Amino acid sequence: xxxxxxxxxxxxxxxxxxxxxxxxxxxxxxxxxxxxxxxxxxxxxxxxxxxxxxxxxxxxxxxxxxxxxxxxxxxxxxxxxxxxxxxxxxxxxxxxxxxxxxxxxxxxxxxxxxxxxxxxxxxxxxxxxxxxxxxxxxxxxxxxxxxxxxxxxxxxxxxxxxxxxxxxxxxxxxxxxxxxxxxxxxxxxxxxxxxxxxxxxxxxxxxxxxxxxxxxxxxxxxxxxxxxxxxxxxxxxxxxxxxxxxxxxxxxxxxxxxxxxxxxxxxxxxxxxxxxxxxxxxxxxxxxxxxxxxxxxxxxxxxxxxxxxx
Amino acid sequence: xxxxxxxxxxxxxxxxxxxxxxxxxxxxxxxxxxxxxxxxxxxxxxxxxxxxxxxxxxxxxxxxxxxxxxxxxxxxxxxxxxxxxxxxxxxxxxxxxxxxxxxxxxxxxxxxxxxxxxxxxxxxxxxxxxxxxxxxxxxxxxxxxxxxxxxxxxxxxxxxxxxxxxxxxxxxxxxxxxxxxxxxxxxxxxxxxxxxxxxxxxxxxxxxxxxxxxxxxxxxxxxxxxxxxxxxxxxxxxxxxxxxxxxxxxxxxxxxx
Numbered sequence: 001x002x003x004x005x006x007x008x009x010x011x012x013x014x015x016x017x018x019x020x021x022x023x024x025x026x027x028x029x030x031x032x033x034x035x036x037x038x039x040x041x042x043x044x045x046x047x048x049x050x051x052x053x054x055x056x057x058x059x060x061x062x063x064x065x066x067x068x069x070x071x072x073x074x075x076x077x078x079x080x081x082x083x084x085x086x087x088x089x090x091x092x093x094x095x096x097x098x099x100x101x102x103x104x105x106x107x108x109x110x111x112x113x114x115x116x117x118x119x120x121x122x123x124x125x126x127x128x129x130x131x132x133x134x135x136x137x138x139x140x141x142x143x144x145x146x147x148x149x150x151x152x153x154x155x156x157x158x159x160x161x162x163x164x165x166x167x168x169x170x171x172x173x174x175x176x177x178x179x180x181x182x183x184x185x186x187x188x189x190x191x192x193x194x195x196x197x198x199x200x201x202x203x204x205x206x207x208x209x210x211x212x213x214x215x216x217x218x219x220x221x222x223x224x225x226x227x228x229x230x231x232x233x234x235x236x237x238x239x240x241x242x243x244x245x246x247x248x249x250x251x252x253x254x255x256x257x258x259x260x261x262x263x264x265x266x267x268x269x270x271x272x273x274x275x276x277x278x279x280x281x282x283x284x285x286x287x288x289x290x291x292x293x294x295x296x297x298x299x300x301x302x303x304x305x306x307x308x309x310x
Numbered sequence: 311x312x313x314x315x316x317x318x319x320x321x322x323x324x325x326x327x328x329x330x331x332x333x334x335x336x337x338x339x340x341x342x343x344x345x346x347x348x349x350x351x352x353x354x355x356x357x358x359x360x361x362x363x364x365x366x367x368x369x370x371x372x373x374x375x376x377x378x379x380x381x382x383x384x385x386x387x388x389x390x391x392x393x394x395x396x397x398x399x400x401x402x403x404x405x406x407x408x409x410x411x412x413x414x415x416x417x418x419x420x421x422x423x424x425x426x427x428x429x430x431x432x433x434x435x436x437x438x439x440x441x442x443x444x445x446x447x448x449x450x451x452x453x454x455x456x457x458x459x460x461x462x463x464x465x466x467x468x469x470x471x472x473x474x475x476x477x478x479x480x481x482x483x484x485x486x487x488x489x490x491x492x493x494x495x496x497x498x499x500x501x502x503x504x505x506x507x508x509x510x511x512x513x514x515x516x517x518x519x520x521x522x523x524x525x526x527x528x529x530x531x532x533x534x535x536x537x538x539x540x541x542x543x544x545x546x547x548x549x550x551x552x553x554x555x556x557x558x559x560x561x562x563x564x565x566x567x
Contacts, residue, residue, distance in 0.1 A: 010475045011475075067478070070443065070446075070453055070455075071446075071453065093455070093456060093471070093472075093473040097455045099443075100443035100444045100447070101443040101446055101447035101453065103440075104448050105447040105448070107409075109407055109408075109529055110409075110440060112437070112439060112440060113437065113438075122532065126437065127340075127435065127436050127437055127534070128331050128340065128434070128435060128437070129434065130537055131331055131537065132331060132340060132535065132536065133535050133536070134436075134534050135531070135532040135535070136529045136531055137530045137532055138528060138529050138530070139528070139530075173452075174451065174452030174482060174483065174486075175453075175454065175482045176482065177478075177479075177480060178468065178479040178480060178481055179478075180473070180475075180476060180477065180478045180479065181476045181478075182476045189474055189475065191474070192474060194563050195559065195563070219560055237492055237493045237496075238458065238492065238493045240492060242327075243327040243351070243434050244327050244351035244352075244492070247437075251563060261328075262328055262329075263327050263328050266327075269537055273559060274540075275552070275555055275556065277552075281545075286543075287543070288540060288543070289543045290543045290544070291543060291545075291546055291552075291555045292544070292545050292546070293547070294547075304549055307549060307550070307553045308553060
């Protein structure tokens with residue numbers, strides 16, 4: 001048994017998810033190697049070598065790997081993963097783009113969004129936006145999976161694993177990078193945020209939604225909205241949380257003025273703690289919440305923001 | 311192939327996203343027998359985009375395809391009502407894995423020779439987000455997942471993807487596979503007259519057995535279970551308590567950093 005993990009990073013900063021994936025791989029056992037693919041990522045390979053439990057770090061460092069395009073990654077991964085029984089990437093935009101494509105090219109059936117590992121070939125994953133959990137086993141010779149990193153605990157630092165360069169042949173992409181906009185610089189990404197605040201119809205206007213952004217600023221939180229709030233034009237489409245929008249699983253979810261329609265509740269079922277603020281104590285969201293406060297958001301929010309900012 | 315593009319849109323029939331699902335007593339599947347089914351919401355975005363591209367004069371034909379049971383023709387009727395020109399049902403009574411569906415779609419692509427395949431980024435039942443990427447891999451085409459904007463200039467596409475850290479803009483040549491995210495457009499509602507007209511549009515039905523694709527499953531569903539239930543909540547009455555409840559978590563997160 002030997003497991004290869006694809007390292008996750010953005011703009012030369014390693015994500016903690018790689019260490020969490022090593023934690024996940026340890027549940028299976030065997031040798032754990034980490035692969036980093038990118039342009040000018042040697043320093044990241046050195047950081048990866050310090051993660052406890054890593055046998056070796058594979059470094060594929062080339063200009064062609066800048067922006068981690070799916071088709072290019074698949075081309076080198078086909079060869080790199082040959083000796084491994086498992087290949088894991090985190091369920092992020094790179095992992096989700098690469099793992100299914102690679103699996104199909106090699107004729108393996110992959111597994112998405114693993115949230116619990118029973119054994120080397122038996123896993124749990126959420127279906128129906130987390131409203132049900134599917135336990136599946138596989139007999140595939142190579143197990144390719146994306147892992148929900150937040151479900152696993154990161155391992156300690158303290159290692160000096162060897163770094164091995166991967167030979168790179170001539171590779172061309174069918175896709176050309178134009179530009180990227182880092183929304184993160186002023187806005188926290190909703191789908192990966194540790195804290196999410198969201199508002200519903202009760203905000204009554206786009207202007208009142210401003211309070212939600214202020215609250216998010218204080219908490220370094222992602223901002224979401226219900227479908228009703230989006231339909232009423234209080235918030236843009238991409239902020240919609242629910243089955244037909246974003247599915248979130250933050251440590252803390254603060255639902256403000258949200259009654260709790262079924263499709264919204266399904267989208268937040270992965271939240272670890274829910275705090276709800278609503279004028280209606282009987283709203284379904286208030287029943288779901290771990291902590292519920294009855295009141296008018298227009299008086300509560302300004303005071304809450306002030307007190308949290310202190 | 312005409313001057314303009316031909317677009318293939320793959321759609322899936324799923325339990326309607328407003329329905330509360332029920333796990334069957336054998337813990338092997340979710341009840342789909344007596345519940346409202348509809349087109350997967352993300353597939354609607356894909357279809358809407360294809361129809362808008364055609365309406366803008368940049369595509370000649372939009373073909374909708376669905377791999378599913380005989381009942382899935384209702385979803386194809388919706389697709390036709392939304393503006394697809396014709397529809398293809400690849401009929402299978404068994405539930406098929408994503409890899410099998412990708413292989414069947416590959417066969418349809420070989421038959422239909424579209425310039426662009428548009429699909430939803432994931433289906434809201436099994437939430438796998440695999441089939442578009444698999445199809446692109448099998449065809450050795452360029453792919454762009456989680457797309458919220460598409461621009462077309464001849465045989466070149468400019469797309470904006472929603473990625474973890476923001477937005478990414480890519481350009482790719484046709485043919486390509488694109489998976490649609492929520493922000494791509496606002497799918498139109500279908501009024502009854504549109505459905506009536508759609509009934510006159512062609513619907514071709516194939517059987518899975520018509521294609522030489524091994525449809526056996528590689529994964530075994532051991533069980534389907536309810537997620538852990540939430541422990542009973544508590545009511546608070548003051549903003550100070552609220553601040554404390556928030557700080558328990560935010561301070562902990564600060565420590566992890």
